[in-house]
Amino acid sequence: MAKSRNSKLCKIGDTLKVDVNTGEAVPVEGGGFRMPPGPPGTCEWCCVAHQPDQPHNQQSLPYQMRFHAINKRWPTWTDAMAHCSAEVKAVWRAHLVEMMRANGMEVPPDLRDDWPDTPGPAPAGPSPGGRYREPLSLVA
Numbered sequence: 001m002a003k004s005r006n007s008k009l010c011k012i013g014d015t016l017k018v019d020v021n022t023g024e025a026v027p028v029e030g031g032g033f034r035m036p037p038g039p040p041g042t043c044e045w046c047c048v049a050h051q052p053d054q055p056h057n058q059q060s061l062p063y064q065m066r067f068h069a070i071n072k073r074w075p076t077w078t079d080a081m082a083h084c085s086a087e088v089k090a091v092w093r094a095h096l097v098e099m100m101r102a103n104g105m106e107v108p109p110d111l112r113d114d115w116p117d118t119p120g121p122a123p124a125g126p127s128p129g130g131r132y133r134e135p136l137s138l139v140a
């Protein structure tokens, strides 16, 4: 894995100016919250050292924060492996389901067999089973 990976800041929120009379919130130009990069050699999205063709760590807080900032919902494992090949997805889905069942966890809708694998628009509002939306580029 290249040492140059994960060297960018990621904007995860806006600084808002709120009009107390109208309640209108407007982002302050030049403001906002940025997440620092992870350790050298880690993925710029999840800050875990994994091969680019493998899923992001859906349990990684940096991944969750970055994903939520862009998609306005929390990521699913399907989101975390959206960039992977069909073969990699199949292996990960099978193992995730196996591990969840072995530990008495409920299998989320996106990992069930009847869940479509094609990307599409995210549904309105928070949805743990929402579809993946391509991430915006990170801030240099």
Ligand SMILES: [Zn+2]
Pocket (backbone or CB within 6 Å): 043, 044, 045, 046, 047, 048, 050, 055, 056, 057
């Ligand atoms: Zn990653």
